[in-house]
Amino acid sequence: MWAHDKIKVLERGWLSSNNIVMLGAEGATVVDTAYVTDVDDTLRLIDEARGDAPLVRIVNTHLHSDHAGGNAALQARHGCAVWIPPGESELVDTWDEARLSYRHTSQQCPRFTSDRVFAPHDTLHMADEDWLVLPAPGHDHAMVMLWCERLGTLISADALWEKGFGVIFPELAGIPGFAQQRDTLDLIAQLQPRWVIPGHGKPFQTVDAALQVARSRIDWLSEEPRRNTDNALKVLLAFKLLEARRMTHADLTALVEASLSRNAVMRAHYPMPPEAIAAAMGEQLLRAGAAVREGDAWVATR
Ligand SMILES: [Zn+2]
Structure with a gap:
């Protein structure tokens, strides 16, 4: 079981991504903030996890509604900064709900503002550790993963779950995504993580098995793209x-x-x-x- 004094994984239910609360000298950072309908639980769970540490920052792996739906409420309550991956900051500034995916998925995400855009290969300091930002296109081309070499721990977002990964959304609009997802899986394999903290589900160590499941799934989907659409x-x-x-x-x-x-x-x-x-x-x-x-x-x- 995952256990780390300064890195608390809040595993959430069906509609929401996990929240990862990182406690460091500068205060607490939370990675991903779940879906808006679960916001009361999100606020409470994060308060319990952070203890006396002020919440100073939100880091989003990507901006899907189930990963950023608590941003606005946390921002309002704690005045924390919101750091997002590149590629979508203009859409956030103008709150372009169509291009941010909320409209065509019929999902809700209350409007938030961003304070900082980080880029692949930047290093974020969280829980007094260095986390390298890695690009993770496939499920969402703006998505990133976070890698802590010293802990051998990967925050994989929706690129790798214990059994599968998120829908390859770009393909639905005619933008290639299967090959990108394969490359993302190859990148994870190269890292050889000891722990993966996924966007959904519990942290796991059976990384080779998860990669095998994911690879056969991406083969199955790309063989007949209609399967990705159905899914x-x-x-x-x-x-x-x-x-x-x-x-x-x-x-x-x-x-x-x-x-x-x-x-x-x-x-x-x-x-x-x-x-x-x-x-x-x-x-x-x-x-x-x-x-x-x-x-x-x-x-x-x-
Ligand atoms: Zn997603």
Whole structure:
């Protein structure tokens, strides 16, 4: 089990990324801040983890809503600085919800401001250790990982989980992502981490096994890109249902329409009307046991 006095991993539920609280001489830093609907828990858990140390900084691995959804509330409460990876700072400055992915995923992320943009190969000082910023394109081309050589510990965000990795979102819009994800996995293999702290799920040491699972998955997805599209729709839908708890056919259709609007490849893979896609997706939720039917609505089971 992960245990470190100055690095506390707050493992979170379905909608939220983990939060990693780093205690150092300069105060506490939190890496990633979970989804907005979990914000009360996020504030409380971070307070418990930081103890007397003031929260001075948020560091985001990327700006998806489940990793940055607590930024605004933490910023308001603690006046902490927000450090983000490069590539999206203009979108944050102008709060471009479409290009920040919130609109077409139908997800929410309260507006925050950023104080510093860090770059790949910068070194961040957290928990009195040096963490090298590494690029991790694939799931999201602006995403980074954080590597502490001395501790042999990698914060992998959504590039590597114990069993898999995040949806390869760029591919949905026709931007190559499979090869980038493969390169990211190769980079992780080269580092030979003793510990991986993923964006979702518990920290793990079985890194070779995780890499093997991830590599066979990226092969499987890139062999037939439609699989990545199917997976993306399923993930977006399950996420929204967990947030909303109850969705009508019209709600599902609106979600499908929003996803299709921005993703040409997704449209090509699903040439039928959004209503029909929504109905098929609803059936999948029932079969997977994620939802039950109540009248014309689907209701979350977990
Ligand atoms: Zn993500």
